[in-house]
Amino acid sequence: MKHLLYSLWHRDFWLLLVCLPLLVGSGCAKEEVLSTDPKVLLDAAWDDFRLAEYDLALKKFAACRDLTEPATDEHLLALYGLATTWDLRQPMPDQDDARASELYEEILATAPDHNLAAWSQLALARMNHLVPVGKDPDYDVVRKGYEEVMAQFPEHFAGQEAFIYQNAIPIMTLEPGPTEEALASLEQFIADHPDSQFVSMAYNLCAIGYETLGRYDDQLAARLKELETLELDPTSPFIDNSWRYWQIATTAEFLAGNFDVARAYYQLLIDEYPVDVRTYSAEQAILRMAALEAELQAELEAQP
């Protein structure tokens, strides 16, 4: 081995010298030539973002920004991409909140009525909510941030998403006071926006709030409305109704004491998802309810 190395190193040095540029050349990555089409650049940059290639994403977003005229859609999308990458890149220590905020603010200043202005405003609010692990968010600041989004973009998806996040905070306290306030606000939202895509999420928060207050009949009604207004993604096998049927049926059986609804939803689970993990349990639940009813009926009949 020693001899081999000696031979290669000393006597055939010239051979290595010839090979070296080839070896180095083969190890070098070819410089990527960026497209000059902003749309191609944006697609590629978001692909990089989703593949966690943040530096490549930043490079492409920046190239798109430099190629495009300010206030155009592509320019704003490039700014938004840059801001999102600095805001959310992983791991967290690599994030630069100050730079991200600056970019979001630039979008808001350049095109305050643009679609991306709403998403930028929401992103600024979310930055205050998603604090580093070990720290608690300053909920007053968080609430104020969501309120700004809602005030400026009340009919926009971003505004309605902010509404959901904002009301989740008092619901999360599980305390009657804040819960009642949030419920009033959620009920108003449902009345004002019956066709909103966020109405199902609002019913979900209502159901949790009613449970906190021990209003189990209202909780069950909210769960039923949540299901009725739910948007289903047809491309995902996991977002199905099986667990929702189970949730409604057990809420009806054990909290609301409404066996008719419980039976109906256990039966739906059995009929629509015959090989679901909970199907056998649903069959047992129907038998269990019948047994309890028989027991209680016997008690009633035994009473004078």
Next chain:
Amino acid sequence: MRAFLARFYVGCRAIGAFCARSYAFLAITAVFLWSVVAMISYRAKQAPEGAIVLRIGHWQLEASVREALNTMAEEYRKLHPNVYIVQDAVPEMVYPQWTTTQLMGGTAPDILEVGLGALPRHLWLQYYNRYCVAMSKYANEPNPYNKGTDLEGVPLRTTFKDGMRGTYIEEMQEYMAVPLSQFGVRIFYNKDLLKQLTGLDEAPGEYRAFIRACETIREHRDERGDPFIAIAGSKYHMPMWEYHMIEHLTYPALRKGDFNRDGFLGNDESYVAVRAGLLGFDFPPYKARFKMLREITTQFQPGFTGLTRDEAVFLFAQQKAVFMTTGTWDARGLQEQARGQFEVGVMDFPLPSRDDPEYGPFIEGPLFEQAYGGFPFAITRTSEHFDVALDFLLFLASKKQNEQLNQIIGWIPSVKGAALDPLLTAFEPHLHGVYKAFNPDLGGESWLRWMQLYSLYQVNQISYEDLAAEYEPFYKKQGYKDFMEQQRDWRRGMHKNEEFLAGIRAMALLKEGDESESYWVKYRSQTAQRQVTPEINRARQMRLIEHGPEHADLGPYEYTPSVRAKVKAHLKAPGTE
């Protein structure tokens, strides 16, 4: 002439001197050139010039798998004469390294078996993301090779027994692979030895009778005077016995701890239930679980926890043990090993009867087995023939061809309605029953402590009472730190979720029409599931830990007095309660 000879001589000497001086370099160059020539000539033999060559990489070294894929390749070539399939069968032990280097080097096969457990899930996620083509679009389109069958026109994903659930990657919201087989676990037994030692023609299906048969077996000795082993066990086999025979005794715990009403008892819920005083090691179904475990492991050979899979198989093949549990993947191999020696039987896991005095009260039903597809293949982004690779996968995933593929391998087909080998009917999953509700650790130190004590229990070095006395206080106290660490992990996950949602939102913003709408639906449903509801569930768990349940001693699936009263009122006067 002389001058020429002199020059030739000098030239030869110079070459000789160069060779002598540089023999090491020349040797390496020669080996390198030889390997290049060998590889080129080997590849040339596999397919004629101008043919489309698809490479398929997998870790199944069983001869039947390679034979089956070759047969299917030949069948496919009858329809597409210019397509040649070349297998890269790589040992399981080096498959993670091989896959990693091939993917990173851009030289991965066109079709790649994915999901091997030896590679951590987060790495597979990265590989799916970077190097594999998402299959969602094709999962929602019919498989053209199902034409003329009852699956004609049916979306690909619904042609599978598991609906392709096993290859749907939740984190990416995409189907990433096509599953070609299904697997099951049962007990194999030596029919001849069972008859010889116990007089039984068939293995008992009832638990008590099975244990009695095992004890009878252990009373006998072979010609060398060594006792026969009832069950060949190992650390590899232990989880199979636990999952298929023992764990479902714990199902009643679901009533005590499924606070989020999803039908499962998570380890966080289990901890909350223990802290709230609803569950504990004195819970009778948990005690029964451990008692059954002790009764089963008593039938294993001594020291089984230190043995590997092969050592247990060896005992079974050498007719020293009567029973052994394993999966469909071993069925063909075990039959081959037993050929001419003894007859192999396959039986389901024996269950106690409902009137069993000890276990009967906790047997609420048969065991539920999730029907997940396995043997999953993805198409790599570097494939130069994506359309052909997809077409070949669809060919393998069609009803007729999937049946043929699995018939040759000896596995269960993954496609609905595809017939299976009679030996494998015993492996069909039970899709009706109850399941595990026991999750005694939270990771971190509680996991370490649990594993230490549980290992001692398995080999009968401590009693259940000692296990409970040592672990439960530790779990309650130390578990809180691990529980809180879980909370922190979950909060870290929220940042990652936010990044994931930003990616989906961007797709929704960039696309148009239905495609854009589909992304928006995904975005909103994932926002609710990942960022809104879980935070509230965590808050509820913390409240339960700190304040206990509203109705002491009553779990989420138990009737409260007010519910009983309400139901009674309804019975008395319907609609007036």
